Amino acid sequence: MIEKTDLQYEKTVLIGIVTKNQGEDKLEEYLDELEFLTYTAGGEVLKRFTQKVDMPNPKTFIGSGKMNDVKEFVDEHEIGTAIFDDELSPAQQKNIEKILKCKVLDRTNLILDIFAQRAQTSYARTQVELAQYEYLLPRLAGMWTHLERQRGGIGMRGPGETEIETDRRIVRDKIALLKKKIEAIDKQMEVQRGNRGQLVRVALVGYTNVGKSTLMNVISKSEVFAENKLFATLDTTVRKVVIRNLPFLLTDTVGFIRKLPTQLVESFKGTLDEVREADLLLHVVDISHPNFEEHIDSVNQILDEIKSSNKPTLMVFNKIDQYKPEVIDEDDLVTEKTTAHNTLTDWKRTWMNRMGEDVLFISALEKENIEDFRKKVYEAVRKIHITRFPYNNFLYPEYDTYGEEQE
Numbered sequence: 397m398i399e400k401t402d403l404q405y406e407k408t409v410l411i412g413i414v415t416k417n418q419g420e421d422k423l424e425e426y427l428d429e430l431e432f433l434t435y436t437a438g439g440e441v442l443k444r445f446t447q448k449v450d451m452p453n454p455k456t457f458i459g460s461g462k463m464n465d466v467k468e469f470v471d472e473h474e475i476g477t478a479i480f481d482d483e484l485s486p487a488q489q490k491n492i493e494k495i496l497k498c499k500v501l502d503r504t505n506l507i508l509d510i511f512a513q514r515a516q517t518s519y520a521r522t523q524v525e526l527a528q529y530e531y532l533l534p535r536l537a538g539m540w541t542h543l544e545r546q547r548g549g550i551g552m553r554g555p556g557e558t559e560i561e562t563d564r565r566i567v568r569d570k571i572a573l574l575k576k577k578i579e580a581i582d583k584q585m586e587v588q589r590g591n592r593g594q595l596v597r598v599a600l601v602g603y604t605n606v607g608k609s610t611l612m613n614v615i616s617k618s619e620v621f622a623e624n625k626l627f628a629t630l631d632t633t634v635r636k637v638v639i640r641n642l643p644f645l646l647t648d649t650v651g652f653i654r655k656l657p658t659q660l661v662e663s664f665k666g667t668l669d670e671v672r673e674a675d676l677l678l679h680v681v682d683i684s685h686p687n688f689e690e691h692i693d694s695v696n697q698i699l700d701e702i703k704s705s706n707k708p709t710l711m712v713f714n715k716i717d718q719y720k721p722e723v724i725d726e727d728d729l730v731t732e733k734t735t736a737h738n739t740l741t742d743w744k745r746t747w748m749n750r751m752g753e754d755v756l757f758i759s760a761l762e763k764e765n766i767e768d769f770r771k772k773v774y775e776a777v778r779k780i781h782i783t784r785f786p787y788n789n790f791l792y793p794e795y796d797t798y799g800e801e802q803e
């Protein structure tokens with residue numbers, strides 16, 4: 397296992413850029429998320445640095461003036477880690493490290509680190525390890541390899557290159573080995589999935605921290621780990637759930653995030669198979685988050701990547717207990733530019749226009765509208781069941797609709 401970046405109690409600064417055509421308030425929101433990621437990894441953010449640029453500096457990502465400001469702060473406050481909100485090239489990372497003389501991480505690095513901390517099972521650990529090595533491979537030449545350190549960092553040519561090549565080969569071999577290990581586990585899991593019989597499969601999907609595990613607990617009355625940190629769930633949990641007399645399988649999956657490192661999507665393919673093979677998706681959204689629409693887009697993008705975007709889907713807007721209507725600017729009121737989505741009813745109308753009845757507004761924590769939720773899930777599962785077994789729907793004869801249960 398690659399050594400984890402230990403951010404515990406480490407003082408950290410965040411650095412983000414915004415290009416001319418992006419809004420600066422968006423950047424603050426992105427950095428809020430990066431700060432939450434840093435907190436999840438165990439770091440404490442002392443300051444954020446932002447810069448508006450035409451394009452990132454190819455050598456140091458941010459301009460030299462801003463870099464000086466960062467350097468000054470890093471020295472003065474003995475900062476251990478500088479975290480960039482975007483992926484840095486191996487050369488940029490090395491150059492910045494030389495200037496700041498502290499650990500320099502990018503967003504991918506940080507997410508990989510959190511995944512490494514959170515992986516519970518040997519399968520999850522293997523998947524993260526693979527992603528870490530794939531991230532490491534193109535960066536080897538830019539890193540302080542053991543030989544380079546021995547030679548005090550002088551010279552990268554001649555024998556140094558050979559050494560790096562050896563390191564590369566070791567990493568490549570390791571990657572091949574991990575891939576084999578994962579393939580073997582994937583095969584086992586495929587068999588297990590096949591053995592689960594013909595029950596309808598439902599998967600909870602959504603951005604990280606939206607409340608998927610909490611909802612899983614509410615609906616299946618099981619105890620799935622839920623925590624106000626990102627990526628509490630890395631391993632897939634599958635539970636058999638029975639609503640009324642209708643059994644189905646419910647899966648809680650790893651949370652998605654904006655710019656999820658491609659290495660992770662790649663190595664978590666097996667885990668994401670649960671989503672790919674699901675008959676119904678419950679796309680959970682945290683409606684109290686200011687960026688929730690963007691989160692929906694990120695999730696849809698990943699669903700697209702894993703060819704799962706055309707499945708029957710219920711949109712479940714969670715955390716309605718925390719939803720705060722947007723404050724309307726009085727000037728906007730005068731010019732009638734008021735936002736069309738100020739209340740939950742507005743949002744409901746918009747989403748029902750887009751998706752018909754497949755939209756729900758709930759609070760998993762406060763158990764608001766949970767009965768509605770169960771009813772919608774019941775009806776959606778029943779519909780799939782009937783389509784799948786057209787001659788066998790006598791299995792659940794007593795329910796034409798959810799409301800007609802007979803005791």
Ligand SMILES: Nc1nc2c(ncn2[C@@H]2O[C@H](COP(=O)(O)OP(=O)(O)OP(=O)(O)O)[C@@H](O)[C@H]2O)c(=O)[nH]1
Pocket residue numbers: 602603604605606607608609610611621622623624625626627628629630649650651652714715716717718758759760761762
């Ligand atoms: N206010 C409020 N908080 C909620 C609600 N549902 C979940 N939470 C909280 O949101 C946090 C994240 O919940 P989880 O269930 O772990 O979220 P998740 O989507 O499984 O998270 P990942 O594992 O990161 O993907 C926890 O602190 C929950 O208590 C809700 O309806 N209202």
